[in-house]
Amino acid sequence: MKNVFNFSAGPAMLPYEVMAQAKEEFLNWRDSGCSVMEVSHRGKDFIDVAAQAERDLRDLLNVPDNYHVLFTHGGGRGQFAAVPLNLSSQDQSSLHLVSGSWSEGAVSEAQKYNKPVVVGNVSEKDGKQFVEKPAFDASWSEAAYYHFCPNETVDGIEFTWLPEAGDVPLVADMSSTILSRPLNVSDYGVIYAGAQKNIGPSGLSVVIVREDLVGNARQETPSIFDYSLLAGSDSMYNTPPTFSWYLAGLVFKWLKAQGGLEVIDKRNDEKATLLYTEIDNSDFYQSQVHPANRSRMNVPFQLAQPDLDSVFLKKAEEAGLMALKGHRSVGGMRASIYNAMPVEGVVALVEFMQEFERTHG
Structure with a gap:
């Protein structure tokens, strides 16, 4: 096999050790005679895999007990809709720091569900693209949430500071930066990430949501995006992307083994x-x-x-x-x-x- 290095932005390369283990287990998972893709998501063996993946992710990020960890469909773009549907009413505003293409996409989607307000954007400093931390305005305090993307995949823009949000819940699209460094989950109301960069293959998303923000979904929210339904069913409300979830679990174990x-x-x-x-x-x-x-x-x-x-x-x-x-x-x-x-x-x-x-x- 040709030795290559894959610099794709996503779907991205997975750790070699993970792929090798998945290959070894592909046709005969746990001596069952079939693939993990072929077993019921409600069977004990797969439920064990799902539960272990959640425990490992919680360990890696030190997720507090008052946060739900959800494994969902829809990718990051799905959460562009799920967040306003779960956290806001049609008459409420949402705050948005726009640092590139993906945070801009979140604004476009939010316009369907609430009244988004852009509070910061990319500027220029020394002839280069730059993101300045917006000062919090008291008029923002009634907003339903404050959305930002700490790493922009297309534009190559990242910042490690937290926006000043007062008591407004912070919502972070971490699709391209989650698990790349330690973070304090308690600083956020919601963290979401498409899997296809640092977690696993495409088709899976992870949502980490504070308990007090669950249970307020609008009536028109699709059931598969309702955080309360997902939390109450251990992310098994409908058939999840089982192979992607299994691979994500292997990646979490790999990260722990790295230190x-x-x-x-x-x-x-x-x-x-x-x-x-x-x-x-x-x-x-x-x-x-x-x-x-x-x-x-x-x-x-x-x-x-x-x-x-x-x-x-x-x-x-x-x-x-x-x-x-x-x-x-x-x-x-x-x-x-x-x-x-x-x-x-x-x-x-x-x-x-x-x-x-x-x-x-």
Whole structure:
């Protein structure tokens, strides 16, 4: 098999050890003679898998007891609708910090269900994209929730500070940054994440929601998005994406075996530092994001000679460096270096960038 490093933004690469175990178990899970995809989600064996996955996720994030952990359908975009339907009425406002494409998408969806108010946006500092922390305004205090996305996959913008929200529940779209570093779950009312970046394959979403925010869903809320129904049925209200849930459980065990999120955090710092150092030390490569807001998970960069983009991508693929094309709305290149990307993959990319600049610069 060809040895490659997959820099896809999502669905993204999974840890090799996880994939190897899934391959080993694929046709004969737990000596049952069938695959985990073929067993009932209500059977004892799969319920054990689901419960263990939740325990491991709770351990990794130190999730307090007064939070529900839900495994759901619909991806991040599904939660763009589920959050306002569960947390707000049609006449209420929701606050939105817009730092890129995904937080902007949350505003567009919220317009169908409440009255969204944009309280912050991307600005410019030193000629780079920058996100300034908005000061809390007392007029915001009646809002149903405050939504933000701490890491923007398309734009490569990340910030680690928390918005000032007063008593308004914070809602974070952590699809592309969850499990990349430790966090204090108690700071949030809702955390949600599509699985296909740092958790597992696509088709699964995780929602961590504070108990007092459950039970207020509107009558028109689809049952599969009703946090109360999901919590009351242990996320088994209808058939869940069982294979994705099983793989997510393997990823959680892998993270714990690595030493937990403190170790993963340091490794992610190392990878991002390697790549950004190469970009900053070269006139051939450029980053349009201010250093204060550079994502550790998604690193967009541009060539000083854009006419070489297609050559760069072709040569990179030949070298086993896959999926480096930037998002269609941004262009250029993008290296997504989630938890599963080993340091060796980033080293290989940096060495390729150096050689490409030497031969084409």
